Amino acid sequence: MNSFFYKGSGVNVLVLVILLGFVLTGCNFLPALNPSVETGTPSPVPSLITQTAPNPALTKEPLVLEDFDLFQPGLVKSQHLILEKLKTANQYDLKLFVATDRKSINVEQVLRMNNQENIPLMDLYFHLFANYSGGKIVFSQILINGQEANYQLEAEDTILHIKLVEPLPVGESLVVTMLFDIQIPTVMGGNYGIFGYFDSVLVLDTFYPMLAVYDADGWHNQKPDPVGDLSYTDASFYLVSVDFPAELVAVSSGLEIENSAAGDRTRSVFAIGPARDFYLALSEDYIKVSEQVGEVLVNSYARPSEEDGANIALDAAVHALNIFSSYFGDYPYTELDVISSPMQAMGIEYPGIVGIGINLYELDQKTGRTLNPDILESVVVHEVAHQWFYNLVGNDQVNEPWLDESVSQFATGIYYEERYSATVGEQYRTSWMGRWNRIQQEKIPIGLPVSAYDAKTYSPIIYGRGPYFLFELEKTLGSDLNAQFWKKYVAKNQWQNSTTSAFQKLAEEECGCQLGDLFIDWVYEVE
Template sequence: MVGMKKIIVSLLVSIVLLSACTSPKPDKTMPASTPEPMVEVTNTDIPTEETQPVQNNPDQDGFAWGESQYYLDGLIKEQQPVLVELANFNEYHVWVTVANNLSQFDGRLDLRFVNQESVILDKIYFHLYPNYQGAALDVFQVLINDVQADWAYLADNTILEINLPESLNPGETAFVTLDFTSSIPTVMGGNYGLFGYFNGVLVLDTFIPTLAVYDDTGWHAKKPVPVGDLSYSDAAFYLVEVTAPEELILVTSGIELEHTVEEGKQVALFSAGPARDFYLAGSSSFQKWQGQIGEVTVNSYTFPEFEDAGELALNFAETALSVFSTRYGNYPYTEFDVISSPMQALGIEYPGITGIALDLYRLDESANNKTYLESVIAHEVGHQWFYNLVGNDQVLEPWIDESVTQFVTGVYYEDTYGLPAAVQYRTSWDSRWKRVDRETIPIGMEAIDYFDNSYSPIIYGRGPYFLMELRDTMGRGTFDIFMRTYVETYQWKIATTEGFRQLAEETCACDLTALFEEWVYEE
């Protein structure tokens, strides 16, 4: 571990986890321990420039499409063979210029879109998430293969519908160009205040126009719902050039490839992928603490006055990465970042990076904040496996990432501190579930269907108990095999409730119908 003090934390009495909801805070902390390092895997089957086929012409600024070298250093060796399939992923090339006064940004998106469906497509749809988050994102030009396309705003300007000049057959590729500009709000809006400039921190959540998912039910192109998380995305690759004021310390998904400074402006090029999204944050006041676990560099960013919390955040992130890598397969990237930022939640996950509520870094204001800081970081690190590596529809089936991640946070405590600490942690689930009098509301409903503030009690409270029942039914050893196989099977894909159940039944050679009917399915 580089540049970091050893941390000793006092005994846990109770822990309550929050990610994007509010709940009672925990009381005290428990002793930390040093985990085993991540399992290192040597893989010599690494794609090179020669093994990756050339994919059409470069974009308008000369960046080649389908160029594996952009993304190679951001992936651990074990994951690098995925670049052989780069041509089958959507690829975003993005240019964004942030104004000197941080009031707006201008952007251009070039997207290489491959029709992976079995149907002919005449339209495509993009999510404009900033328009749900208190900003005003305007698209002023749309090109398909360099031809002007007709387009329209839908769903209160949160969806962009594009009519393709020519139908796109299965297996064919289209090149999409969007020119856009967006305001940067200073008052927190929808989605927990994750988009804007607040208290000296620039946070741009889902700022890139994002292609909607097309699956067996068609396009998922609706306005975000005011419950739970808002995104549902295919894994893609991102090459993002950011021009911003020189004084901003930028933190993003992925890794930095290039960085120059001239006349008060910095130009930084970042790459990320495969990933469900690309996140951008920055502050002129950030200070960095850094550690290393195997191939992974871990960075913690916060303000200098929160040095103790910044070092703790680094320690907690390293521990969680080690625990989950041992349990569910190695963390896929060579970098992981934790930042402190203002928000109306306690934490939020993005590929390769997590944002943690700034208030939790104020250790002197509450004895509980240290415990809270750990539980939230452990939860958000867990999402690197369950949301990003294994994708799902967070709107229609939120339990698949949130309930599972809540459960594996309990695993984190058991593996780090022992079973008694995990048992104490699980009382936080019960505290949530009791908010709805432990009603047996199914965990498998759409987020919007949880009325009377029942989303958090069921998804975060009842949900992880289902995973415990599933483990008891399958047997701990078989269940552990299933969870690791689940990640291997669905990495960079989309998991569903039925896929989860089918793989579980195959693994245990048992019928789980009754269990799923009791806990997951609606009547």
């Protein structure tokens, strides 16, 4: 195995990584686990609720977010106006009590939702991804507007189905209150092993009941697929109170707006919105390095032995933030966190925070420096790109994964070209071919749902062939028009859910041309 370095702009770019396609961005790649998982016996935790107050009755006036002040500090100034536009978006209010042994969490969840669809809703569906990933959600009470709800678990306990007593009319609102305990796994499960307590880090990926999306295809309430990412969500607002052992450091989506201590416990309150979901990690081992970039504070968390990797991750995140904000439009939040996290992927994206696999922070025993800094850099950049593609511009990650994964790969190529040189950008793009070559450049469409791929084809097509399509699109449009298209695409679709057809339509409007043949060659399945 031969390797050599390209030296440019004072930075070494490991071309071996690029040529072999080993720049393994998280969100994907390792096969699904779902083994028999030990959850242990959870420690008893005190109830958060001593009395249940009745919730607001159904009203013809939609429930609206009243206290914008909670969320405005977490948004850059160019995003402040969005609060008024999204005032009827879903609102999650979560109260968590984390057990001392980290093996269970007691939760009160209140969801205020408005029916923004074009038909009355007879049912509500929630994803229970914790049950899929090796944990277990045990409900003690579910209320609709203060009344006991009629519900059942479906799809092997990965879907909560609530049958409404009366249809929820268009434009009207209700409140869903849930009391439950979560048993935390200590053995990795699910697709990437990103929910549980591992290596002294409590990682809470999609841990709470998440309202499924209702769109033109109806409710998206299927059981998770063992390939690809799990979630497809609408932009919502989150206010999350966490009571946890005082020795832990909490890192989450959003800003910490309140912190207090009592004995051996700490209580923090976090606020974020709009956002696709909420993520939380807690560890007693985290240290932090930070850098202010305009309105945005960038933090990099890792274990003390990983400080070199924390600085590498910080440097990559800062440069990616600047490059992508210039190319695609402003990053929406005033904080961006990068954390070293246990997982069986290379990295994973969440609103305002990205998790990077702990193994990428491994030290070279001879030099005491990070063993693979180039891979660490590329993974951080890819995951930061997801702040625009998945979060700011949403998409169905289950049925159209290319719209965020392939696009984030393409964006990573922009980073290398803008930060270093056109030569380095071209060398990075050879990693896409390295992946695609794993299946001999088979021309499988990139626009298929994750269920159409398997562990062998998903990565080569979505992370290899997919960004090549976007490179071909750039050559078709020309670099200037392509850059103009991307800024307009993000601006037009921010906090909405985009689709392949909407992507093609806007590209054709920008170029004043027909791109059907290009999309047929690369994206669509032709029968």
